[in-house]
Amino acid sequence: MLQGAYSGLMLQLFRAAIYTILLADLPHPAHAELRAVLVGVSDYLTLDADLKGPANDVRLMAEALITRGIPATEITALTSDPTDLPAGVSIASPTKSAIILALNAMASRAQTGDTLVFYFSGHGAQAPDLTGDEGGGYDELLLPADAAGWKGNVGMVDNALLDDELQAWAQPLLTRGIKLVGLIDACHSDTAFRNLPGQGGVARGLGPQDLNIPDTIASAASAPNAPPLRGDFVFLYSSQSDQRSFEYPVGETQVWQGAFTRQLAATLRDSPTAPWAQVLAATAAAMQQGSTAQMPAGEGPMLDQNLFGTAAPQxxxxxxxxxxxxxxxxxxxxxxxxxxxxxxxxxxxxxxxxxxxxxxxxxxxxxxxxxxxxxxxxAAPPPPLQLAMPQLADPDDNSDYSKWRAALAPYVMKGGAADLSPIFTQGQIALAGPDGALDPAGPGSTPRIQAQQGENPTLAVERVLAAATHSLHLRRMFASLAGRNLTAHPALQLDWQRKATTDCVHHSRALAFDPAKGVAPCDQLWLGFQNVSGRDLDVSILYFNTDFSIAPIWPKQGLSNRLAAGESGRAGFQIDANAPPADEDILILAVPVEPGAARVDLTLLVDPATNRSFSSKPAPLLMIRQAVRIRPAQQGDE
Structure with missing residues (x-):
């Protein structure tokens, strides 16, 4: 029985180890405020990397956000060209110190329930991670106007704004119940050229050679990931991690603007109640109709909410x-x-x-x-679950099962194969598999139907069978869609580890382990996974409990689950302290996707309202099943 889920993966801008556990509901003020800091860097003071569009982007974004309800007096624009900004907008230079000052000023005024928007238009980059908190990879950078080249004595790009700094600014706000929106029109792709041949576009990203980062600088050895962000946020990015973001001259006026910002602002104006996921989809659809070779991306638990935090339909x-x-x-x-x-x-x-x-x-x-x-x-109604005729485990059992028999009667099969087999035992109803085996993994390992407070047998049966219907049909859907691996080479390379415990407080160091050999209550299991398929994969990991509940392990709350070729991730969870003996399953699901395609997050199907049936149509879904045997501590430590 899964107790909790944790995960970590080096992603891109803003995303260093950003994996979300939603906060408990916090009290909200009667009137929540909206505030924004908008940064547009067209003119670089030291780098030979000037852009033409960011200053125009800031004007456009300020106008779009004002139409969405942010007062002009609550917007700070840090831009290389402050002319023609809406009246009331505060103005500053887009240097690093000014950006930090504006972010801190916005944070100091924020109250629980407020929404803060951070927008950046300009160059992005990557630099070697010398602290090791990116898992031995690279830090993602935003480049303010006063950014310069590599500074060897401190081991960083001078005056760059690091993802680690943004994360340290964000977490205290999220802890206070403040919502964050990040909108980034920049890229970090390692490229030595910025022109888009034949299209007149300019890319918004600098490579190591542009920043004079020595080839001999290596990333630090992997260190523990930074603490995960916890709270309500959504981040939209102008392109995928393996793409560049471009700006273009627009129309007869030849005013330069970021391709992403132009379409995003139009969507925000035209769709005032749409959730961020829909804003992103509409923006991406509009961008793909032109010559723009980039696909926006987004992540965060607020994807299904709009700017005002209101849920909206998909x-x-x-x-x-x-x-x-x-x-x-x-x-x-x-x-x-x-x-x-x-x-x-x-x-x-x-x-x-x-x-x-x-x-x-x-x-x-x-x-x-x-x-x-x-x-x-x-939604179409789910196909009915079929039960075998209830059986009595012990012929000498004199318990009164009459109400339970009546509650089960509508589900007993009229023909065909049974999905589950009800068994009356010691005054309870166990739901065994089609083979009718009771407690094959030990006493209590077959799930029981137990009435909760306020439930009669009819309601209890209805609740448990609804969960069973969803769980069984979801498994069958994945099985029917899973394709065969004709190359015999797995798409994902898996590395399982266990941290054992005897007191549910102190855990041993992580050691290689096969979960099918038996884990104990409170043990932690950690899974490292690497994309070795040679193409992009969207990875989802689900834990199927013996009581028919399903827990999403990875990704967390709408965050990115895409792994490019060679990229890796890590997820972990802890077995419930009161877990009975059980044989449970983890499904690792990988969907091959084309570069720039919309993400496929199968954890969204955990909600029974979003998955109601299944089909036998073949599709490119790769599935790995990992059995988890839960046994008492003395057996689990074998």
Missing amino acids: HWPIQNGNLQAGLLQGLNPGDQLSVYASAEGGAALLQVTLTDVAARSARLLALPANAAWAKLDQ
Whole structure:
């Protein structure tokens, strides 16, 4: 039985070991405030790396945020060219010290429930991580106006703004119940050129040679990851980790702007109630229609909320008559959807019922030419769970099971194979597998149906069987979609370790271990995984408990789960202190994706409301099953 989940992975800008555990609900003031710090670096004081668009981006973003409800007096613009900014906006130079001062000033005024926005337009970069907190990789940098080259005596790029510094600024705010929005129009790709041949674009990223970082500088050995951010935040990035972000001259005016900022501002204006995930999807869709060779990315537990923190329904784009979502996004044949012309919604063009649903797409027929988005109106009902005829474990058991028999009766199969086998034992109802084996892993290892406070047998059976239906069908969906590995080479290389304990407080050092050999309550299991497939993978890890509950292990709360070729991640969890003997499962799921494609996060399917059926259609899903045997401590330490 899984107790808790922890994870860590070196990601990009803002994302050094950023893995989220949501805070408990905090009290909110009667009126939450919105504030923003906007940075646009067009002119670099030392680096030969001037840009033309960031100052224009800041003007555009200030106007867009004002239309979304942020007062001009609550916006600070740090820009190389402060002309034509909206009246009331505070102005400063985009140097590092001024940026830090503006962020701290915004933080000092923030109250619980407020939302703070940090926007940056300019160059990004990478530098060797000399502290080791990035897992032996690189620090991600934003380059203020006074950034210079490598400073050997301190081991960093002079006046760069490090991801570690932003994380240290962010965590105290999140702890206070303040929400953070990060919008980054920059990149860090290691590239020696900034021009986009034939398109007149300029990339917003500098390579080591641009910053005079010596080739002999190596990253430090891996050290413990920085503490994870905890709280409500969302970060949107102008491009994927392996792409560059560009600026272009726009239209007849030839005013330069960042491709991401231009479309993002338009989406924010046109879709005032859309959640950030939808804002990102609409922005990406608009960018892909032009010549921009970049795909925005986003992560954070606030992806399903808008700027004001209000949850909003999920929409999916339609391209060439195909809905860009399918079984892996929780859609199924029989679902009813409304189709719209815009991401914001408005009046529906028509309603459709899904019939042809693949892993990541669904075919829609007879659509009007302006059909561009769809949302789920009503889910198809799940297929009914079938139970075998209840059996009595002990013929001499004289307990009164009449109410439980009545509660189970509607689910007893009328024909075909049973999903579960109810067994009456010692006054309780155990739900065994189709083979009817009771407690095969030891006493109590078969899940029981127990009425919670306020429940009668009918409600208790309904609750447990709903969870069982979801768990069983989710397993079957993954199994039916999983493809065969014809090369015999796994896409993921796994490294399991265990930290044992005898008192649930002190744990041993991590040692290589096979979870199928038996773990004890309170033991910690850690999984390192590396993408060795040669292409990008979206990785999701789910823990299936014996009581039919499902726990997402990785990724956490909407954060990025994409691993480029060669990249690795690490996730951990602790077995519940009161876990009974059980044979449980972990599913490691990897979906191959094309560069720049939308992320596939299968942890979203843990919510029963988003997954209701399954299909046998083949699809490129790679699945690794890891058995976890939970046994008493003296056996688990063998």
